[in-house]
Amino acid sequence: MCARGLELFYGETPAVRNADISLHQGEVVAITGQSGSGKSSLLYCLAGVLPAAGGVVRFEGRDLGELDDEELSALRRERFGFVFQYGELIPELTVEENTALPLRLAGQRKAEALTAAGEVLGRLGLADLRQRRPSQVSGGQSQRIAVARALVHQPAVIFADEPTGSLDSANATAVLEEFLSLARSQGAAVILVTHDPQVASRADSQYVMCDGILAALAREGK
Template identity: 70%
Template structure:
């Protein structure tokens, strides 16, 4: 198995309160892993540790053979920017930017010239059904459209791993499954691994591996 991400014995605390307990996690290139669990069980905290956003109190997170805690801050942020994508629950777009500018942001931050970055963004947006709205301001769009832009932005730089934290939480179920279909298909096409937090059993069933989180404890579900 070609491992892109490995976590071993990860603990994370907010003050005294433990949000993640001794989590082990292994992700192969191109794998889709689904994490389910009730609100407050620690799913977002785990994702932030895996994505190098929050440093674990104990344990290690290794990305493509490099332990994140060994990296200086500038290298860690470069790795996050260039090799990781993140879809937040409510999209978290920049309202003043256009659709195309929002989706191109990871490439622009990585120093890619505007023309090339916008062309790449337009390709991904087109596949997500937003090809006609490239110049529209993000603030002028519906929830479903915003969520699609967030998906485009997380995939545009062809990251090795995309983390999606309840990416369709703000959508009705018809829109949610359409966005998820596109998301998983695009990710597969570019061999991007996906870690998706979801409450939807149908989405979890389509993943290559399933995990449950209960009170900070992550358990892999064994499928037969």
């Protein structure tokens, strides 16, 4: 995935200004910056959730700006995964059903989807929670479930918006370790938005955003 000259405005206010970024298979890229700097806006532009006002986002040879709503929805459903700050689990569904949701939305049969969900939950140490509801698990467990849901369909790219921002330091470290380990084992690329330099330090590449302007950070020793 790559973006060139990406721009986004909220009314007359620029949120993303002429941003260039590239992401390769298996790579983890972190975007840091203060609240309101535009990093989440950039993330959702890259995911095709927010339409860019200028520039281009390319994924697997396709320009996201040339896709219609149905094609974009299919792309997000089948090739992208998402992890949000507060998990965003559906309270009416069990842990297992929440995890299987991307597969069910892609048309996979329920039994097969639940089997796949159980496997990824097991890899995250959550097998015993399969039949619980989101209200019956802790914050750290909830975020692990969100990670499982993002990875269950083996997406090419995972978009993570402050995935550990709602957790205490011990849970944040554990969840991040499990998330990145599983994503890398699947060969998924990860775009990680965070305000935490410790989280960003786990990435292969880092960018910083300020007032909508994106700049690459040099890695130490390079």
